[in-house]
Amino acid sequence: MEGLTLSDAEQKYYSDLFSYCDIESTKKVASNGRVVELFRAAQLPNEVVLQIMELCGATRLGYFGRSQFYIALKLVAVAQSGLPLRVESINTVKDLPLPRFGASKNEQESRHTTSYSSDTENQGSYSGVIPPPPGRVQVKKGSVSHDTVQPRPSTDQQESTSPVVSPQQSPPTSPHSWRKHNRHPSGGNNERPLPGPGPFWSPFSEAQTGSSAGDAMWSGHSPPPPQENWVSFADTPPTSTLLAMHPASVQDQTTVRTVASATTANEIRRQSSSYDDPWKITDEQRQYYVNQFKTIQPDLNGFIPGSAAKEFFTKSKLPILELSHIWELSDFDKDGALTLDEFCAAFHLVVARKNGYDLPEKLPESLMPKLIDLEDSADVGDQSGEVGYSGSPAEAPPSKSPSMPSLNQTWPELNQSSEQWETFSERSSSSQTLTQFDSNIAPADPDTAIVHPVPIRMTPSKIHMQEMELKRTGSDHTNPTSPLLVKPPDLSEENKINSSVKFVSGNTVADGYSSSDSFTSDPEQIGNTVTRQRSHSGTSPDNTAPPPPPPRPHPSHSRSSSLDMNRTFTVTTGQQQAGVVAHPPAVPPRPQPSQAPGSHVHRPVDAEGLITHTSTSPQQIPEQPNFADFSQFEVFAASSVNEEPDDEAEMHPEVLQVEKTSDPSSSLRVAKPDGRVEEKTAASAPANVGKSTTPLAPPPKPIRRRLKSEDELRPEVDEHSQKTGVLAAVLASQPSIPRSVGKDKKAIQASIRRNKETNTVLARLNSELQQQLKDVLEERISLEVQLEQLRPFSHL
Amino acid sequence: MAVCIAVIAKENYPLYIRSIPAEHELKFHYTVHTSLDVVDEKVSAMGKALVDQRELYLGLLYPTEDYKVYGYVTNSKVKFVMVVDSSNTALRDNEIRSMFRKLHNSYTDVMCNPFYNPGDRIHSRAFDNMVTSMMVQGC
Numbered sequence: 001m002e003g004l005t006l007s008d009a010e011q012k013y014y015s016d017l018f019s020y021c022d023i024e025s026t027k028k029v030a031s032n033g034r035v036v037e038l039f040r041a042a043q044l045p046n047e048v049v050l051q052i053m054e055l056c057g058a059t060r061l062g063y064f065g066r067s068q069f070y071i072a073l074k075l076v077a078v079a080q081s082g083l084p085l086r087v088e089s090i091n092t093v094k095d096l097p098l099p100r101f102g103a104s105k106n107e108q109e110s111r112h113t114t115s116y117s118s119d120t121e122n123q124g125s126y127s128g129v130i131p132p133p134p135g136r137v138q139v140k141k142g143s144v145s146h147d148t149v150q151p152r153p154s155t156d157q158q159e160s161t162s163p164v165v166s167p168q169q170s171p172p173t174s175p176h177s178w179r180k181h182n183r184h185p186s187g188g189n190n191e192r193p194l195p196g197p198g199p200f201w202s203p204f205s206e207a208q209t210g211s212s213a214g215d216a217m218w219s220g221h222s223p224p225p226p227q228e229n230w231v232s233f234a235d236t237p238p239t240s241t242l243l244a245m246h247p248a249s250v251q252d253q254t255t256v257r258t259v260a261s262a263t264t265a266n267e268i269r270r271q272s273s274s275y276d277d278p279w280k281i282t283d284e285q286r287q288y289y290v291n292q293f294k295t296i297q298p299d300l301n302g303f304i305p306g307s308a309a310k311e312f313f314t315k316s317k318l319p320i321l322e323l324s325h326i327w328e329l330s331d332f333d334k335d336g337a338l339t340l341d342e343f344c345a346a347f348h349l350v351v352a353r354k355n356g357y358d359l360p361e362k363l364p365e366s367l368m369p370k371l372i373d374l375e376d377s378a379d380v381g382d383q384s385g386e387v388g389y390s391g392s393p394a395e396a397p398p399s400k401s402p403s404m405p406s407l408n409q410t411w412p413e414l415n416q417s418s419e420q421w422e423t424f425s426e427r428s429s430s431s432q433t434l435t436q437f438d439s440n441i442a443p444a445d446p447d448t449a450i451v452h453p454v455p456i457r458m459t460p461s462k463i464h465m466q467e468m469e470l471k472r473t474g475s476d477h478t479n480p481t482s483p484l485l486v487k488p489p490d491l492s493e494e495n496k497i498n499s500s501v502k503f504v505s506g507n508t509v510a511d512g513y514s515s516s517d518s519f520t521s522d523p524e525q526i527g528n529t530v531t532r533q534r535s536h537s538g539t540s541p542d543n544t545a546p547p548p549p550p551p552r553p554h555p556s557h558s559r560s561s562s563l564d565m566n567r568t569f570t571v572t573t574g575q576q577q578a579g580v581v582a583h584p585p586a587v588p589p590r591p592q593p594s595q596a597p598g599s600h601v602h603r604p605v606d607a608e609g610l611i612t613h614t615s616t617s618p619q620q621i622p623e624q625p626n627f628a629d630f631s632q633f634e635v636f637a638a639s640s641v642n643e644e645p646d647d648e649a650e651m652h653p654e655v656l657q658v659e660k661t662s663d664p665s666s667s668l669r670v671a672k673p674d675g676r677v678e679e680k681t682a683a684s685a686p687a688n689v690g691k692s693t694t695p696l697a698p699p700p701k702p703i704r705r706r707l708k709s710e711d712e713l714r715p716e717v718d719e720h721s722q723k724t725g726v727l728a729a730v731l732a733s734q735p736s737i738p739r740s741v742g743k744d745k746k747a748i749q750a751s752i753r754r755n756k757e758t759n760t761v762l763a764r765l766n767s768e769l770q771q772q773l774k775d776v777l778e779e780r781i782s783l784e785v786q787l788e789q790l791r792p793f794s795h796l
Numbered sequence: 797m798a799v800c801i802a803v804i805a806k807e808n809y810p811l812y813i814r815s816i817p818a819e820h821e822l823k824f825h826y827t828v829h830t831s832l833d834v835v836d837e838k839v840s841a842m843g844k845a846l847v848d849q850r851e852l853y854l855g856l857l858y859p860t861e862d863y864k865v866y867g868y869v870t871n872s873k874v875k876f877v878m879v880v881d882s883s884n885t886a887l888r889d890n891e892i893r894s895m896f897r898k899l900h901n902s903y904t905d906v907m908c909n910p911f912y913n914p915g916d917r918i919h920s921r922a923f924d925n926m927v928t929s930m931m932v933q934g935c
Contacts (some may be wrong), residue, residue: 306910
């Protein structure tokens, strides 16, 4: 006979059939009996069969060698396609469908044949497809030959017996796909694969009913549900016992099946395909997937990391490129990990692929992880719109729900709109997404609102400022007002930055400066935050504007409270000032000249108020010195505890600078704060600090620093901690208010409440501190007097 | 209208390069290759500046009479080079930025794929689709 050219599919199929017929495992000769059976199963008239046999030379040779067998098969195909049997037709007929043989248990086979013919391009799957029939045949040992072409229909009719039948049908590919793996190593040994189908056969047997049979499998063309193949890269090969069971039952069924009407097969097939969703995961499949998931990740709500998934799916021996594509399809949220749903989808796709079904371009609807509203999703699946999978929403990872809902709904749109997709991916919890929270990104997802700094409370701060002004003017203690007045300008410019950076202020202030809660002056915060805020569209330039000390880590709300505090402080300060001895005309603590420096009074207040004063309050300047004073005061307080005269000096930096005792500790304290404060207040308190600089700078710094770097100052601070601690505590107690709700009335009200509380506490503190300040001042005065008295003596 | 989009690895070999008019593909390859010098120049000029998105986007690398070349570098020194046709209405800078952002996102998604080995050529279909959409619509 002339040379026979076979396509790859044909080659494989024929070889499988040959193996099937090669009961003696001679690999050379197909037993006549088997061959005849096979040919009969081809449902060709007997004379045709005889003709074929004659043509292929078997009659001549007396046996079916491989080549004869192949030729015979080809002729069968020719005959089945209705073409006249000619020797020449072997090679001349192109695109000949593969010969179809009645499938006993071979719904699979027939399915394969159909799938072969339809999926000739799926070369990869062929080997998988082909093995099963022969393999199965071997298992069944003789049950075969009747290869009815009707795969499904017979199963339909076999429903009663379906447990075994359906497995064969439904996961036609399973065994063979499984086989595929084995084939490669075994090189055609059909025995081995047998164990493979067992496992899933068992699950199938239970579940397999008409429904399962009816599903996916039916459409001869659509990819059979990839139920099969699970075991392929799963783990333990099923026990052969199962197989034994199956073959037996299969045999019975095959007999029954063979009876099945071939005519109905097509109809049924057509019907099934109409509702069949090849991508639908049956319950057994799903259960299997879930079990597999558990082997990797016991927690069903957890994730399978990418690496583990990679190993797992690599076992399926699919090409990396396809696995990569499957991953792309199934990793819905692009987080590099698979949830249960995603895992099932991926598994399903792998099984489908192994069974020869092309991977879809988009994730089929039934495979999409059910998050929220899958109904909204558009076509997606090329198969029927069944969302049978949606039954698993419960398993949808809750963690993804925030972004998922919107994602789910917009998934179809996202598919089409890359822009949305981009937004989504930005929104997704995936850490890999770029943290590009540029303001020009319009996140539809409310979640992003939290991320994006929302300018808020531009007005509140102003309002606060105004309030403070009013209070100032209205109060008797207007002394501080002057410095305060100076503040507003700064504040105003800071305020404008405020809006953009308000949110940031909270950030920047996060330096443990609990007191900063009250402190959260917008200007300061803005200054700091601006400097630190990267992505915020360039509001940074205004860094230098706000002089006040670095903003506290508190969000803007606290700022409001701080404003109140400032107000309170200024009030108290005013009081203090009134009652206090004329302060030495020390250099105004802050560059702001207007401040009536006297700030001894101010200082303690300011110290506390500094925190607050930086907040938009116009007290920036005065508070700075106050702030400084406060630190001094604290030092002083501490010293009062220790009764160190040096503290007094500390307390009045500007005054005592000259006389400043070189108390190492105190100087250290000052120095340290200086350093710290410098850093912190560098941007924020430029102008103000200009004048007083050192004296003032340190005072606030120690406080701030203390709060901020407790550890460093702790030893020194401990002493001071009394007041400052209280103050800090009070300030810190202010809850950080989410910036995003700045405009939220409730939040504002809550914050107002909090602030008021804080205010009262701070007011109390203030009064106490004022009292202490008075005492300290008196001591100072006395000490100064003494010093004066002693000085002349020192010259002696 | 981006006519060519290329993803260059850290070692300056292309991970992905695609151009629209196929006939000029070689020319675009060459253009992208030469633009790498400019990219390196810009990157080194930035020095150790803190990395933020603004610095990821390098801007116009150099214009020619026919087209303009824009660059974008990621934190891992993977470079995206985009060649846009000058004849099109000059794309606004923001649009270029958004295109790069999308590219970066898609690239990140490709990276997430455990089956993708960094350094391999990018075969992801999703990435291809995204690039195609960018090249077709130009924004």
